[in-house]
Amino acid sequence: MLLTLAQVVEHYGETRQFVYRQTEQAFASLGVHVRAISDQDAAEADAWPDIHGVKSWSWQKNLARYRREPKRFDIAIAVGGRLCALAMGVPSRGRITLKIHVLERRPEDNPIKGRALKVILLAAHAYAGMIGSREVWLCHPASEVLVAVYEKLQYSPVRDRDGRATHLKKDV
């Protein structure tokens, strides 16, 4: 069946919307609102304080680039109108792997502190499964402390020659 680019864009857009709705239902007890990242979300996240001095990424600068990819995964989590976390990534060629490139949480006054990762990762796995990916990768973790957290969430680290975790992976 031949698909136009517009149909491909619509297809993946519908899939993301479906995943957002299902994720909201799965975490209804937290009162999360799940949606695509808006320009306003990107501006807000860029203004979050950089507690550990590791912030090297501008959501506003890069959002447009990811939006051009029909198959992208982008997600913003809000509670009571307050943005709490957001993440973005793309599948590999052939959609074998869904790679989550960036993930950031509101560092202070976050009503879902400690649980934001689970919400995002469930959505990522659901989207990956829906588009036929076999693995989800969490690319360039910001610290070894976080690598340990991802391991508790059943992700396996992949390290380079220097022992640095380049990414973590988990089967869909």
Next chain:
Amino acid sequence: MNKENRDAELKAKWAAIEAKNKKWLKEVEGVVDDTDAGVCLSPQNQKDLNKMMADLAESAADDKDEHDKQPSTP
């Protein structure tokens, strides 16, 4: 594909992966991320950034292949 068929397709796919996701949630129920990290995943250097841009280019190339395939086919 009309809307009804599309909804049915999405629900069928969801049903296929829901059990696995529920099992994972149950298994990690007690795991709480007690770190105070704001940035969790982010490029750490130029090499990481280059990889991300390569992934985007790969995804864009894949889009061209998609036009003559069903997007749900791995």
